[in-house]
Amino acid sequence: MASPNPAAHPLFVLNGSNLNKLGQREPGLYGTTTLEQIRQRTEALASELGLACDFRQTNHEGVLVDWIQEAFDRDAAVIINPAGFSFGCVPVLDALKLIRQPLIELHLTNIHQRPPPYQHSLVSQVAGGVICGLGPTGYLLAVRAVAEALEARRVGA
Numbered sequence: 001m002a003s004p005n006p007a008a009h010p011l012f013v014l015n016g017s018n019l020n021k022l023g024q025r026e027p028g029l030y031g032t033t034t035l036e037q038i039r040q041r042t043e044a045l046a047s048e049l050g051l052a053c054d055f056r057q058t059n060h061e062g063v064l065v066d067w068i069q070e071a072f073d074r075d076a077a078v079i080i081n082p083a084g085f086s087f088g089c090v091p092v093l094d095a096l097k098l099i100r101q102p103l104i105e106l107h108l109t110n111i112h113q114r115p116p117p118y119q120h121s122l123v124s125q126v127a128g129g130v131i132c133g134l135g136p137t138g139y140l141l142a143v144r145a146v147a148e149a150l151e152a153r154r155v156g157a
Contacts, residue, residue: 016083
């Protein structure tokens with residue numbers, strides 16, 4: 001967790017299965033940037049924008065559901081790269097329905113250009129926005145989108 005500022009709005013950045021192997025797993029598809037490098041950049045930008053970033057990764061569906069429920073309990077915004085949990089994980093979808101703050105779905109690749117099993121994300125049904133195909137930069141864009149959405153809510157826009 002990067003930002004100790006208690007006034008900062010909580011932001012959970014949740015990452016699903018196999019993303020812990022970024023940089024090693026299919027680098028021709030996912031690139032060579034590691035999840036640790038993404039975490040560092042994401043936390044730095046979030047802190048700069050007044051967000052308390054809690055960046056996590058799991059390979060376990062139940063753990064991801066627990067974290068989403070924790071985000072709900074903390075009234076946090078959520079950026080989620082559900083990875084393989086995108087395409088058939090109803091418990092993750094149901095947990096995400098709890099989120100009241102901005103919710104952004106993120107994919108490193110353009111899932112619409114992928115083979116059929118990777119094209120239809122259940123998470124898209126509840127996400128306020130979807131960023132896909134922009135690689136690690138997508139995380140930074142998602143953080144900016146969350147910050148802007150929270151600011152708009154704050155000022156009533």
